[in-house]
Amino acid sequence: MPYLCEIEIAGPREGEDEGAMVTEAVLAAVEEGWRSPRVIGDDGVPVPESDEDDAVLDYRVLGYPGGAFIFVVLPDVGLESASLAAASLAHHVTTWSPGLLEYTVERLKVAPLAEPYDEENWLPPFEEPIDPPGVSIPELLGDELLAMNARYLLAGALPSLWDPTRTGAKDVLEAADLVAGASEAPWGAELVDQLGVLLIRAARLERRLGSESRLVVRGGGDLDLAEDLLRRTRAVARATGESWNEDQLRGNDLIEEFITEHELGWQHGDGDPDDPRERYSVRRLREILWAGLRALATLAAPLSDVRGVWRVLDALGDDVGVAALAEWETEELESSTERDVDEIIGASNALAAVWTAIRRPDLLPETADLVEAVVEDIAALHFFACAALLLAGGPAVLDAAEDDSVPAGHRQALREFAEALAVIDEVDDTAGDDVYERMNGALEAVLARQGEVPERVQAVLALISAAAARTSDPKDLARELVAFPTRHGIVILEDETDADLDIRLHTLAAVAEIEAVAAGEFAGDFPDLSGTDPRLEPAARERARNWVTDALALAEREAAGGLDGDAHTVVELINAGGGLPSAWPVRRVVVAAATAAARLAGDGEVYGVFVRA
Structure with a gap:
């Protein structure tokens, strides 16, 4: 049974290119060969060598900056001879050239090797060869799914042209991103084909509703091309027929005539960005898609308030599969909307309470109803309270914990919070997690206990009020919370498009229920x-x-x-x-x-x- 010898040598690291130089030197040393001491038998006579004893069956060298791994497969010479040969090889390598003299042997291991890696090699290559892909992953979807996904991408890009404030919502794709990535096969051809289908359906919707919109100005590409495609689509839509096959045929004819008229013919290349023909083809594809997306956004403008890509496709008139997905999407949106509303209400009540404590502490006795609402989502108050006190700073909070306005029964826990916060301030926000745990634990000790929760909320608000009064400008502290409520309140929504504004408006309403003048101050x-x-x-x-x-x-x-x-x-x-x-x-x-x-x-x-x- 052959033996695998594993050797690691290490030396000074002098540069990133050193690994390659070490590899070359070690390879040369191994290929030159080396002599090994002969094994002495029990009778004191050297063990005879066979003709194959000097043969190296296979070897690999992997260099890295500061060292190298050497793997050598020796024939079945016995464990003792193999070990001597490995030790000799290690000495030979580290003395073979001046460049290796500073290297020493770090590890040496000899073990039997059961079987070769394959028919030609005892050892595996360091890098397995990668077979070139025969087909792209999207093409494995099949024609129907690929077409449906292309329509999904096109419809998903429309909101970014209708309303730029929707950018960032999870159901909205950036039209620019779609156009930029369309040259990757097979998406370009599929997107162009399905663009024709959607244009026909959107034009039919526009005619049915009896309202024409002006061309959407957002987006890229040539404005005249988009205008011409919009005009052509409306003309084709005047014909009758609503079956899928007719939409497909008429859409294909529409796009082909448009491409021919404007000499926008293109084809997928080999993806070489340095090929002028490839760049020219990609530019023409992008012109087609920009013109199509802007025309489609114009024709489908009546659907601009519809949330959900599947729902938009279903409204345009798709197949039963899309209809089923649209129904599922409707249920998901309703559920996520309910969750978002609950999150917004909880955050706005907490922000209203904290803002009142900072800006209008004289109104705290009037906040009984608000405090009852805050109790329903006590975690939201925890986040906003922590944010407010962190902004106020350790010294202000530590001093405020001794204020007479803070109830004596909760003063010890709030003092512990202040002490932990002071530690954070002292070490310039690099305190360990245990300090933050102490701080949050102290606040939870006040808010999370059973019974008399409203009273506990009032105690925290009293601390915030006293701490804010000890800052240089409480108004700045309040404005920071109002400016970034999702950040300070750790608010996570399904649709974050207008999350901060939504929370501000709900908070304004909550403050308005306390006092009209305070509502004006909050709006300011x-x-x-x-x-x-x-x-x-x-x-x-x-x-x-x-x-x-x-x-x-x-x-x-x-x-x-x-x-x-x-x-x-x-x-x-x-x-x-x-x-x-x-x-x-x-x-x-x-x-x-x-x-x-x-x-x-x-x-x-x-x-x-x-x-x-």
């Missing part, structure tokens, strides 16, 4: 009231105006009675058919509008005013 903390984006201020003013008009409609009032100051002025101007005061800074307008809307709506109507907006 919205982060979109300042910034370099020129779209922010007009959007904020329009939102503020909607608050007032909706509140007037719900209250069935036209007079500004009971209002004073800026709130009175805003309502009077809107009732007179005018707009909001253009000379006022946007923050002043928003504060006045929120105050007026909260006072006009009254109890029970504030969510209809602020959340609906």
Whole structure:
């Protein structure tokens, strides 16, 4: 039975290229051969050597920066002879050339080798050969599934052209990403084919609803090409027929005529980005897809409010498989929407309580109903409370824990929280996990115990209020929480498109139920009231105006009675058919509008005013 000798040598590491040089040197040493001491038998006579004793059956060398692994297969010379040969080889290698003199033997192992790796090699190669793929994975789906998936990708890209704010939602693909990756076989051809089908179906939907939209301006590619394809599609859609086969044939004819007319013929290449023909073909494919996607987004514009890709495809008229998937998607969306609403309500109640403790601690005695709501999702308060206290800083919280406003019965646990936070501050946020565990454990000790939970919530709010009062500017602390509620409240939603804004609006309604003036102050903390984006201020003013008009409609009032100051002025101007005061800074307008809307709506109507907006 042959023997496998494994040797590892190690030396100084002098560079990343050293591994290759060591490999070459060791290979040369092994290939030159070496002499091994002969084994002495029990009678003191050297054991005779056979003709095959000097043969090396196979070998491999793997060098790395600072060393090398050597694998040699020797014939069946016996374990003792094989061990001597391996030791001799190790000495031979480390003395063979000046470059290897600094290397020493780190490990040596000799063991029988049961069988060869294959018919030609005793040892396996370091890298197994990889067979080139005969077919791409998407092609294994089969024609029907591949076509359906292509339609899914095209429909999934439409929301990014309808509404850029949907970007990031899990059911929305970026049209630019789809176009950029379409050149990979077999997607390009399949996307172009199914694009024709969807264009015919979308044009039929548009005609049935009797409303034509102007070409979608978002997206890339040539605008004239998109206009021409839109015109051609509407012309083809005037013909009758709604079967799948007719859609397929008419869609193919539509796309082929469009490609021929504009000389956009293309074909899949070998994927070489340096080939000019390949680049030219990819550019033409992208022009086709951009024109098609923009025309499709225009024709299917009536579906822009429909969530879910399968539901969009089903509304365009697909097969029974898509209809079943659309039904499943509807159930999933309803379920996820319910979960999102619960998360948003829990987070907004907690944020409202914490914000009130920071900005309007005088209203804490009026928050009994809010605290009862907070108790329903105590984890949300835990996250926002931790965030607020971390922002306040260890010294402020440690001092606040001794404040008379903090109930004596909970002071010890809150003091432990403050002490842990102070440790975090002292080591510049590099404290170990155990410190954070102590901090969270102390807060849980207050909030998570059974019984008298509202009282415990009030104790935490008192600590937050006292700590905020000891910071340089409590308003900055509050604005930070309002600006990033999903981050500070650890809020995870299925649809995160407008998550922060949704939480802010729900929180505004919760604060409005406590006091109208406080609602105005909270609205003044919205982060979109300042910034370099020129779209922010007009959007904020329009939102503020909607608050007032909706509140007037719900209250069935036209007079500004009971209002004073800026709130009175805003309502009077809107009732007179005018707009909001253009000379006022946007923050002043928003504060006045929120105050007026909260006072006009009254109890029970504030969510209809602020959340609906």
